[in-house]
Amino acid sequence: MLPQLTRALLVPVARLAFRTVVEGREHVPREGPVILAANHLSFLDSFLIPLVSPRRVAFLAKAEYFTRPGVLGRLTGSTLLGLGAVAVPRGEHRAAQAALETALGVLREGRAFGIHPEGSRSRDGRLYRGRTGVAWLAMASGAPVVPVAVLGTDRVQPVGARFPRPGRVTVRFGAPLRFETPAGSAARARRAATDAIMAEIGKLSGQEYAGCYNELSAGQ
Template sequence: MSRILLKAFLGLLMRVLYRPKVEGTENIPGSGPVILAGSHVTFVDSLFLALVVKRQVFFIGKDEYVTGKGIKGRLMAWFFRSSGMIPVDRDGGHGGVAALMTGRRILDEGRVFGIYPEGTRSPDGRLYRGRTGIARLALMTGAPVVPFAMVGMDKVQPGGKGMLHLAPVTVRFGEPLDFSRYEGMDRDRYILRAVTDEVMSEVMSLSGQEYVDVYATKARASKAA
């Protein structure tokens, strides 16, 4: 019920303020497991994604978003959980494994799992090299991958954080990618890289972003240094 109320309220607010243009929603299967994979530019990407997709979208988030104290902490926890976020301690030594297994559980239940293959927000709005967790999930579960792009989010939240600004937003969903030809090869690193690169190529086509063949975390560290 909380998710329905949150989606109804924020959906109305978003339509009034941003009037987002949504393309390709027919590419999202109406039932069964599906992976939504896209670029990650702002803090509120997952919120916009959840509001334009009819099915509930689950995604991974830092556990610190739901462990705050006091009224503010409880409100944040309610907000993120209601929007479909599943908290995972990604800073620990097994954070990547925990996130992968959580995604697999969601898909095994026949649900929709949203993921950002870059692994973190882009430091400058460009599209960075994808991590192969997306490929492992697709090959382990057999779920189709629907690439997506949210064009204009860099204007809504410049720099990926801070206050939101009013700007046109277009959400595009590409055709489902079927990787069943690689069934049983989820431990082959060459196959995992090939699958991941194919997904990122489709995301790039949808978003129009410049592609950078390095990991976003490395680019962010170099920028900070």
């Protein structure tokens, strides 16, 4: 499907099925590179955010979503491609870094890129510690980071559910954050920036902060 056709078809469906409430769209810059950093409660998140954002958003997505067998698998893969998703193998550091390089290319083209800093979906509803790739992208590209909170997708499509069900979903966009290229320790600066991003996501979502990485989901 062409990206424009995919979006045109899915936007009204999403509004009807999920009674989507969108807050803070004005915080998303209408042009230039921007990173949308969101919490992750459901497979639905990466579909929904590009549909309610005021501009097209490319997202990282697990490579297996693009290769699942059957009609549903092919439909999922083609829809993700239509929404601008970028496949990334899980559990492979070099592949993940290559995906971040691809994301950096998207940002350098002046486009919007979405990422879930937690890495995997939360299975208990808590907000987990973010991986520092989001800060690496922000500092390498100079792009602002818009924190995003998605609420209700874990009820609409819980982990393990094949299909979403009707329900109310809220998407909140926060004020952009900017991070300077560090003069000292790059690793320390990336960690601090990522923690600041996660704190803002937590304010928007109201989730309990776990304070650790989502290791359980990372291997599933």
